[in-house]
Amino acid sequence: MPIWLNDTAPYVVVFDPLDGSRNIDASIPTGSIFGIYRRLEETDGLPEAEKAELNVLQRGEKLVAAVYSLYSSATVLCVSIGSGAHVFTLDRSNGDFVLTNSNLMMPTRGQIYSVNDARYFDWPEGLRNYIDDVRQGKGQNPKKYSARYICSLVADFHRTVLYGGLAMNPRAHLRLVYEANPLSFIAEQSGGKGSDGKRRILDIQPIELHQRLPLFLGSADDISELLSYKNIQQLVNPGYEV
Numbered sequence: 344m345p346i347w348l349n350d351t352a353p354y355v356v357v358f359d360p361l362d363g364s365r366n367i368d369a370s371i372p373t374g375s376i377f378g379i380y381r382r383l384e385e386t387d388g389l390p391e392a393e394k395a396e397l398n399v400l401q402r403g404e405k406l407v408a409a410v411y412s413l414y415s416s417a418t419v420l421c422v423s424i425g426s427g428a429h430v431f432t433l434d435r436s437n438g439d440f441v442l443t444n445s446n447l448m449m450p451t452r453g454q455i456y457s458v459n460d461a462r463y464f465d466w467p468e469g470l471r472n473y474i475d476d477v478r479q480g481k482g483q484n485p486k487k488y489s490a491r492y493i494c495s496l497v498a499d500f501h502r503t504v505l506y507g508g509l510a511m512n513p514r515a516h517l518r519l520v521y522e523a524n525p526l527s528f529i530a531e532q533s534g535g536k537g538s539d540g541k542r543r544i545l546d547i548q549p550i551e552l553h554q555r556l557p558l559f560l561g562s563a564d565d566i567s568e569l570l571s572y573k574n575i576q577q578l579v580n581p582g583y584e585v
């Protein structure tokens with residue numbers, strides 16, 4: 344539920360405080376995701392609940408900054424204020440975050456796909472064909488792709504930003520406002536792309552705070568190739584147990 348703190352603060356923050364929380368007991372990496380918008384001044388006169396909702400339902404295109412942090416072998420903070428993406432790593436000796444990768448650039452093509460492919464038989468034909476092709480080196484990249492899936496979105500995305508390829512969840516599971524939008528912003532700021540399989544994520548007008556959608560993030564050439572298979576959104580979403 345959105346909380347309105349005061350009437351004069353310039354910014355609105357949306358966030359997923361602990362993504363991948365189902366992995367905590369197994370000590371698998373988790374992360375946090377933040378998106379920052381300007382306060383919509385035109386909503387200033389409205390009741391708090393109404394203006395809070397309108398302010399968090401801005402299109403991703405309007406983000407002024409996005410951040411994710413990853414809690415793993417190192418604690419990593421990736422920040423974009425709209426002029427590239429930059430990675431900081433926590434120095435545990437003094438608590439400082441040290442700039443370790445400025446102007447992070449995602450490779451334009453990778454050789455790794457990241458998806459829960461136990462769902463293969465629930466996927467539409469286009470997605471199955473794409474994965475079949477890249478596994479066999481029959482895609483535009485003649486190399487055979489490898490699979491990596493941590494099931495922790497921030498960790499899967501961070502690896503994709505560094506090594507290239509694709510991180511995806513083709514069923515309507517991930518949240519537009521505080522997962523897809525901030526990560527798509529960082530993907531674009533590092534030269535990659537974010538799509539729901541039909542539309543650029545940052546163009547989508549959110550209609551509710553917890554709205555879920557399919558998410559495809561990654562290297563520009565890999566995402567373009569995947570989109571050319573057309574039918575890639577998983578419409579069957581039976582509510583898997585794990």
Ligand SMILES: O=P(O)(O)OC[C@H]1O[C@](O)(COP(=O)(O)O)[C@@H](O)[C@@H]1O
Nearest residue numbers: 362363364459494495496512516585
């Ligand atoms: O069950 P799936 O489709 O593999 O989804 C896993 C994804 O769900 C998440 O765990 C987020 O789900 P929650 O927001 O429900 O915790 C991601 O970290 C992960 O990428």
